[in-house]
Amino acid sequence: xxxxxxxxxxxxxxxxxxxxxxxxxxxxxxxxxxxxxxxxxxxxxxxxxxxxxxxxxxxxxxxxxxxxxxxxxxxxxxxxxxxxxxxxxxxxxxxxxxxxxxxxxxxxxxxxxxxxxxxxxxxxxxxxxxxxxxxxxxxxxxxxxxxxxxxxxxxxxxxxxxxxxxxxxxxxxxxxxxxxxxxxxxxxxxxxxxxxxxxxxxxxxxxxxxxxxxxxxxxxxxxxxxxxxxxxxxxxxxxxxxxxxxxxxxxxxxxxxxxxxxxxxxxxxxxxxxxx
Amino acid sequence: xxxxxxxxxxxxxxxxxxxxxxxxxxxxxxxxxxxxxxxxxxxxxxxxxxxxxxxxxxxxxxxxxxxxxxxxxxxxxxxxxxxxxxxxxxxxxxxxxxxxxxxxxxxxxxxxxxxxxxxxxxxxxxxxxxxxxxxxxxxxxxxxxxxxxxxxxxxxxxxxxxxxxxxxxxxxxxxxxxxxxxxxxxxxxxxxxxxxxxxxxxxxxxxxxxxxxxxxxxxxxxxxxxxxxxxxxxxxxxxxxxxxxxxxxxxxxxxxxxxxxxxxxxxxxxxxxxxxxxxxxxxxxxxxxxxxxxxxxxxxxxxxxxxxxxxxxxxxxx
Numbered sequence: 262x263x264x265x266x267x268x269x270x271x272x273x274x275x276x277x278x279x280x281x282x283x284x285x286x287x288x289x290x291x292x293x294x295x296x297x298x299x300x301x302x303x304x305x306x307x308x309x310x311x312x313x314x315x316x317x318x319x320x321x322x323x324x325x326x327x328x329x330x331x332x333x334x335x336x337x338x339x340x341x342x343x344x345x346x347x348x349x350x351x352x353x354x355x356x357x358x359x360x361x362x363x364x365x366x367x368x369x370x371x372x373x374x375x376x377x378x379x380x381x382x383x384x385x386x387x388x389x390x391x392x393x394x395x396x397x398x399x400x401x402x403x404x405x406x407x408x409x410x411x412x413x414x415x416x417x418x419x420x421x422x423x424x425x426x427x428x429x430x431x432x433x434x435x436x437x438x439x440x441x442x443x444x445x446x447x448x449x450x451x452x453x454x455x456x457x458x459x460x461x462x463x464x465x466x467x468x469x470x471x472x473x474x475x476x477x478x479x480x481x482x483x484x485x486x487x488x489x490x491x492x493x494x495x496x497x498x499x500x501x502x503x504x505x506x507x508x509x510x511x512x513x514x515x516x517x518x519x520x521x522x523x524x525x526x527x528x529x530x531x532x533x534x535x536x537x
Numbered sequence: 538x539x540x541x542x543x544x545x546x547x548x549x550x551x552x553x554x555x556x557x558x559x560x561x562x563x564x565x566x567x568x569x570x571x572x573x574x575x576x577x578x579x580x581x582x583x584x585x586x587x588x589x590x591x592x593x594x595x596x597x598x599x600x601x602x603x604x605x606x607x608x609x610x611x612x613x614x615x616x617x618x619x620x621x622x623x624x625x626x627x628x629x630x631x632x633x634x635x636x637x638x639x640x641x642x643x644x645x646x647x648x649x650x651x652x653x654x655x656x657x658x659x660x661x662x663x664x665x666x667x668x669x670x671x672x673x674x675x676x677x678x679x680x681x682x683x684x685x686x687x688x689x690x691x692x693x694x695x696x697x698x699x700x701x702x703x704x705x706x707x708x709x710x711x712x713x714x715x716x717x718x719x720x721x722x723x724x725x726x727x728x729x730x731x732x733x734x735x736x737x738x739x740x741x742x743x744x745x746x747x748x749x750x751x752x753x754x755x756x757x758x759x760x761x762x763x764x765x766x767x768x769x770x771x772x773x774x775x776x777x778x779x780x781x782x783x784x785x786x787x788x789x790x791x792x793x794x795x796x797x798x799x800x801x802x803x804x805x806x807x808x809x810x811x812x813x814x815x816x817x818x819x820x821x822x823x824x825x826x827x828x829x830x831x832x833x834x835x836x837x838x839x840x841x842x843x844x845x846x847x848x849x850x851x852x853x854x855x
Binding site for chain 2: 349
């Protein structure tokens with residue numbers, strides 16, 4: 262028998278994996294669309310109810326939760342960071358991949374080394390003190406600034422540019438009299454657009470998900486969406502429908518991105534893994 | 538390269554035609570522009586990477602107290618940490634949850650990747666489904682799992698009681714809380730690691746398997762003798778990634794206790810990352826927190842080294 266045709270056991274295993282992957286999200290929908298009495302009943306309810314709209318309205322209108330503000334803040338933070346990381350990474354990636362300069366390899370190794378250090382945990386105390394002395398705690402600036410750069414992004418774009426933009430193309434553009442920045446804009450950017458998309462989606466998801474740093478540097482009255490969920494959870498710890506409606510709201514942007522770009526995300530991950 | 542000859546000739550023609558001022562500008566462009574392009578990264582890294590790292594070391598040598606007095610203490614924070622039961626508790630919790638989460642996760646991810654590597658219908662749909670957990674938010678997932686693990690009406694206890702197992706108070710007891718948190722981590726990362734393993738598997742030449750099959754090697758044997766050894770570089774990547782992620786665990790256990798970094802009533806699931814945040818931002822002892830951050834880094838280095846040596850032996854010729 263051929264090694265690459267699936268057996269029954271393989272098919273069952275994959276079916277189980279798909280079911281388990283989807284189940285907690287389905288469960289989120291079940292509880293978010295029920296009443297609180299249903300959420301704490303035994304046996305638990307297994308089908309969605311009809312209260313989803315009401316529960317979502319209740320979360321959004323809740324004065325204490327600041328959920329809408331949390332959603333807006335997360336959107337602002339994630340968008341700014343994504344744009345910055347993509348620009349910085351495509352610029353540096355182009356230089357590392359297509360231009361020759363003294364110290365290039367050394368600098369690239371330095372980028373790789375920075376990827377191995379868990380900066381979020383290592384730098385948290387001085388970064389917090391810095392934000393305090395700038396009087397930026399409680400503001401979005403404090404969340405955004407430390408994330409404007411990303412070593413992984415530079416590494417990814419270097420690899421991607423190397424493969425997508427042949428040296429001959431850059432040389433030819435130079436012959437035509439184009440300056441470096443112009444080459445970046447007219448030749449490199451169009452060619453690396455798929456890489457930028459993967460990096461952009463990744464960065465956006467990472468920022469949307471960030472929890473520890475906003476928890477430290479923000480206050481519940483100006484939260485990101487993850488902090489808003491946490492204060493919902495702490496303040497209304499028995500009101501599961503409210504918490505789950507908020508939780509469901511918080512992942513809608515991510516699910517939307519995944520539905521739109523799922524193929525690229527899978528492809529980008531697999532490509533990145535082989536090259537790493 | 539032969540391709541170069543034509544453009545170079547063309548470039549020389551161009552140069553001759555250009556006005557003199559242009560020449561200096563393009564020289565500057567070629568020499569200095571690369572540095573300008575990489576400088577945003579390195580400038581920001583200096584400000585938000587290098588500066589914090591250096592200052593963490595500096596802070597770790599001072600003693601801060603709630604009243605705001607600051608005193609030089611040398612290695613005092615480090616020796617205090619090494620004698621601090623709460624710190625060791627956090628280390629044990631972190632390592633315990635890490636092992637509890639990572640071992641099944643790697644085995645499942647390998648099996649899943651092996652299954653995904655077959656000729657399948659709906660291939661993309663299946664790959665996307667197993668990646669779905671990664672795309673959802675950590676806190677959202679932790680909230681859902683916390684409800685699933687509720688003592689009185691949680692689905693997990695309901696299913697277990699159907700199987701004749703007594704109600705477990707997942708949040709109150711140590712090992713159950715570790716298991717609950719480990720399942721959150723596994724749910725999120727198993728599919729991702731499977732996709733990475735799959736990418737590695739697809740670079741293994743298929744004729745190796747065909748040759749092995751002709752020689753009469755069973756599928757299981759092919760997996761052990763071909764797939765695993767050839768997958769070693771990918772495995773090192775995945776395991777190192779999981780080590781850093783697992784030892785800095787924060788979101789899941791924090792959410793499991795309503796956003797509180799104490800990690801349960803007796804700190805039964807407080808991780809080192811939570812300990813750092815508690816010391817630094819609840820007790821305001823910045824020096825102690827900074828020293829703990831360096832010890833966490835040391836823990837990660839040790840964990841990474843052990844895992845690296847372990848993976849190198851897998852499928853190796855002994």
